Amino acid sequence: MNQASLYQNANQVQRHDAKLILDEFASTLQWRSDGEDALLDVGSGSGNVLMDFVKPLLPIGGQLVGTDISSQMVGFASKHYQGEERTRFQVLDIGCDKLPQELRGSFDHVTSFYCLHWVQNLKGAMTNIYNLLRPEGGDCLLAFLASNPVYEVYKILKLNDKWSEYMQDVEQFISPLHYSQNPGEEFSQLLSDVGFIQHNVEIRNEVFVYEGVRTLKDNVKAICPFLERMPSSLHEDFLNDFIDIVISMNLQQGEDNQDQKFISPYKLVVAYARKTSNIVNKFLDEKPNQLIFKGIN
Numbered sequence: 429m430n431q432a433s434l435y436q437n438a439n440q441v442q443r444h445d446a447k448l449i450l451d452e453f454a455s456t457l458q459w460r461s462d463g464e465d466a467l468l469d470v471g472s473g474s475g476n477v478l479m480d481f482v483k484p485l486l487p488i489g490g491q492l493v494g495t496d497i498s499s500q501m502v503g504f505a506s507k508h509y510q511g512e513e514r515t516r517f518q519v520l521d522i523g524c525d526k527l528p529q530e531l532r533g534s535f536d537h538v539t540s541f542y543c544l545h546w547v548q549n550l551k552g553a554m555t556n557i558y559n560l561l562r563p564e565g566g567d568c569l570l571a572f573l574a575s576n577p578v579y580e581v582y583k584i585l586k587l588n589d590k591w592s593e594y595m596q597d598v599e600q601f602i603s604p605l606h607y608s609q610n611p612g613e614e615f616s617q618l619l620s621d622v623g624f625i626q627h628n629v630e631i632r633n634e635v636f637v638y639e640g641v642r643t644l645k646d647n648v649k650a651i652c653p654f655l656e657r658m659p660s661s662l663h664e665d666f667l668n669d670f671i672d673i674v675i676s677m678n679l680q681q682g683e684d685n686q687d688q689k690f691i692s693p694y695k696l697v698v699a700y701a702r703k704t705s706n707i708v709n710k711f712l713d714e715k716p717n718q719l720i721f722k723g724i725n
């Protein structure tokens with residue numbers, strides 16, 4: 429997904445979820461007493477979630493770094509938000525083997541919305557997030573898909589001769605937690621493994637209703653990685669086949685075009701974790717990783 433303007437105009441679900449989660453966790457994040465918080469966002473995309481919902485939470489003296497694997501996304505966000513003070517955007521693959529030296533241990537907070545389900549090397553990504561935080565401590569707030577019906581639609585489309593040549597690597601675009609029996613437990617374990625002693629992970633069962641075929645198609649176009657591999661003359665045919673599969677999965681409500689709705693039940697991982705300084709770690713009990721943070725400051 430590289431088309432920033434398409435994404436910026438068809439990301440209602442992503443915006444809705446990020447706003448709710450940030451409202452809920454704004455007071456849980458451990459803000460510095462000097463107001464000089466540095467926050468890095470992972471997978472900022474076109475940048476509007478970061479600028480509309482994260483930036484307003486940051487103290488006046490805070491620094492914001494939006495990052496993304498896609499240079500097109502970073503280019504779009506840099507241009508669109510170039511007048512914003514104390515804000516910059518840069519390319520970063522959160523699954524990379526070696527973090528850029530200037531980012532390591534430099535942040536009080538890391539946030540990430542709707543990105544980590546794109547990263548197959550989830551353990552590498554979480555190790556990097558841990559290492560982006562300051563050695564003396566910091567926290568992260570993450571939201572990403574454990575599962576979504578879109579993944580089952582992709583797998584069915586791949587079986588069609590018309591589309592299979594574009595979708596050979598479909599599994600690379602399916603959330604690493606999609607097949608997990610217990611995604612909450614699995615992600616909690618991963619957080620512990622990379623060093624987060626204190627964390628809270630929830631799996632939220634959500635439903636989003638897309639009003640009309642055009643809305644659903646626009647949302648698919650904004651995120652579907654396979655469309656950019658095929659000639660644009662095939663896009664509408666692909667999207668029509670996508671809709672037919674959604675209907676065959678009984679995810680449609682209402683018959684005629686006027687009041688046709690599409691139901692998308694999905695599981696969202698919402699995780700908050702704190703990195704404690706090495707000194708504090710020494711004094712914590714051996715297994716304190718089940719601490720609940722909601723409402724604690």
Ligand SMILES: C[S@@+](CC[C@H](N)C(=O)[O-])C[C@H]1O[C@@H](n2cnc3c(N)ncnc32)[C@H](O)[C@@H]1O
Pocket residue numbers: 429439442443446470471472473474475477495496497498501520521522523540541542543546547651
């Ligand atoms: C669905 S968008 C989310 C954008 C934004 N966070 C939001 O909530 O609207 C996912 C973004 O993650 C980026 N992404 C995918 N894999 C990534 C990786 N390995 N490292 C950093 N960003 C990645 C994509 O390029 C895309 O811009």
Ligand SMILES: CC(C)=CCC/C(C)=C/CC/C(C)=C/C(=O)O
Pocket residue numbers: 442542543573576577578581647648651674679690691692
């Ligand atoms: C009914 C149905 C199959 C809806 C799927 C809707 C959709 C466009 C889901 C996208 C999920 C996703 C990978 C989002 C993202 O990364 O932003």
